[in-house]
Amino acid sequence: MQDAALDSAAVLGGKPAFDLWLKGKDVWNNWVESNIDATVDFSYMDFSADELNLDSKVISFDGFIFPKGKTLFNGSLFYSAKLSFIDAIFYGVACFDGAHFPKGEVSFNGTVFHEDACFSLAVFDKGEVSFNNTKFLGLKVCFDGASFDEGDVSFRNTEFTNSSVTFVNANFDTGNIVFEDISNSNNISFKNANFGGGDFLFESNKVTNNLNFNHAIFGCGGVYIRDCVFNGEVDFTEVDFGKGDFELSHIDCYFGLDLSYSTFERGNIMLSFIDLKNGPLLSDNAIFGDGIFSLENLSVNGSYISFCDSTFGDGRAEFMNLKMNSSTVDFSNVHFKSSVEFSQLYSNKQCLIGLNASIFEKSLQIHDWDNCIPDLTSSKTSSHLSLNDVYFKLQRSGDWIKRSTDKNDASRIRRLKEISEINKDHQSALRFNADEMRAKRWNSFGFFRSILDMIFSITSNYGQSIFRPLAFLILLMFSTSSIIVFTSGLTWPNLGCSIELVTANTLPFIAISKDVRVHSIENLFSGSLLPEYFNLLMMSHGFFSFVFLFLIGLGVRNLFRI
Incomplete structure (x- = not known):
């Protein structure tokens, strides 16, 4: 009997709990100090200010301390101008599931929740809802299925100590939602949440794991996520962003950002100053509407970017100042309805920018690329495309026999050459032709042809250089003049005559060359027999001179080609 009495005394509920609350904070806290393990149950109670005959329209639990047992406000009704739990402390689990909060302000500012806090299916009426400077120290903070009406919702300077915060299936009306300077949250989930006409601001926050908006719906308000650190993945898959703007800026993300299958209507989209530490940026099968799309100042470390099968609407798309760092970028099968600009793309090693099988209805601009290869195979462009600012170093492996690491590089570069030729950009076409040949060497070319190709590359850079064959000719x-002098026992004064002889042999098509050759031989050998090697030496010299003269002419022709 004594145990039963203790168990009964350990639960405070109904009218006794009501009466004790009405006596004020000091009396309440003294009782809690003596019953620290008790459970408090206000479930389904009506806290209407009118019913309670309170002087003010405020339902106040300011400074109240709740014991280590559960504190239950499930289904409670708070019909007043204001509900305040400022600086309250919940040592046990706090449950507000299904509670109906007033039309006035609801404040949990400075409240400390030592265990889980549950607000599932709670209804927040038209007033402002604030959890500013609140501490959630439990493992679970749940607002699943909660409804927020017209008032703003704010979580400023809120601490979530390794808590998983969920707003799954929550509904927000026209009020703004603000999460600012929150810290130490484990996961935050807005899966299947419905946001109305207010803005969503998520700023200067640190999330130790994932941020999830999967299947969320936004209305007319904008979505602004700024100055945040995410140690997990940011998931916007299958989100309807409605008509508002979307901004994601100054973000450190360790395990990727996913916008796949999301839909944007008329709002502008800005992704800027994003550092992807390990994970990818995915936006496959997304639909971008008629607003301006901007992706700039992005850094990707060894992962990849993918916009496969996405559609960009009537707003222009800009991709600027992207640092790939050996990553892969895939825009295959993308439909661009407006103009597109890719500028200032950099990579420390060769990076493939896949634009294959994409459709560009208006202008496509590509400039200031370094170590990035655009793959435009099977793509369709409708306007002039300049590639004269696209530079890359073909990635090859091997010490002496260097082979392209990707056999498909040749076909990609051939497409770039084709576009340059169509645009009469001969210098770019020559440059891409050289890279195409290097990509084929030791892959599609056999041994003998690869050797010839390598010699062609060394001696003239595939007809692009005049200096190289000229230097080899000199x-x-x-060398030939020196051989003649030293092997024939001649003296240095005869070096001049040998140079005249070699020059005449180099330029046989000049009329005077024949007479110079005969005169030089007479001066060098004074009518004696010519050395046995002499004729072979002259014929070899003449052959290679012809080759180098041809390469010089090829270089001149390519330089001044119209």
Whole structure:
């Protein structure tokens, strides 16, 4: 009997709980100090200010301390101008499931929840709802299925100590939603949440795990996520962003950002100053509406970016100042209805920018690319496309025999050459032709052809250089002259005659060359027999001179080609 009495005394509910609350904070807290393990049950009670004959329209629990047992406000009714739990302390689990909060302000500012806090299916009426400077120290903070009416909802300087925060299936009306300077949250989930006409601001926050908006719906308000650190993944898959703007800026994200299958209507989209530490940026099968799309100042470390099968509407799309760092970028099968600009793309190693099988209805601009190869195979462009600012170093492996690491590089570069030729950009076409040949060497080319290709590359850079074959020709002339002098026992004064002989042999098509050759031989050998090697040496010299002269002519022709 004594145990039963203790159990009964450990639960405070109904009218006794009501009467004790009406006596004020000091009396209440003294009781809690003596019954620290008790359970408090206000479930389904009516806290209407009118019914309670309160002097003010405020239902106040300011400074109240609740014991280590559960504190239950499930289904409670708070019909007043204001409900306040400022600086209240809940040592046990706090349950407000299904509670109906007043049309006036609801304040949990400075409240401390030592255990789980549950607001599932709670209804917040038209007033402002604030959890500013609140501490959630439990593992679970649940607002699943809660409804927020016209008032603003704010979580400023709120601390979630490794708490998982969920707003699954929550409904927000026209009020603004603000999460600012929150810290130490484990996961935050807005899965299937419905946001109305207010703005959603998520700023200067640190989330130690994932942020999830999967299947969420936004209305006319904008979504602004700024100056945040996410140690997990940010998930916006299958989100309807409605008519508002979307901004994601100054973000450190460790395990990726996913916008796949999301839909944007008329709002502008700005993704800027995002550092993806390990994970990818995914936006496959997304539909971007008629607003301006901007992706700029993005850093990706060894992962990838993918916009496969997405559609961009009538607003222009800009991709600027992207640092790939050996990553892959995939825009295959993307439909761009307006103009597109890709500028200032950098990578420390070769990076593939896949634009294959994409459709560009208006202008496509590509400039200031470094180590990034655009793959435009099977793509369709409708206007002039300049590639003269696209530079990359073909990634090859091997010490002596360097082979392209990707056999498909040749076809990609061939497409770039084709576009340059269509646009009469001969210099770019030559440059891409050289890279195409390097990509084929030791892959599609056999041994002998690869050797010839390598010689062609060394001696003239595939017909792009005049200096290289000219330098080789001068070296050949001086070497041949030196051989004639030293092997024939001649003296240095005869070096001039040998140079005249070699020059005449190099330029046989000049009329005077024949007479110069005969005169130089007479001066060098004074009518004696010519050395046995002499004719072979001259014929070899003449052959290689012809080759180098041809390469010089090829370089001149390519330089001044109209």
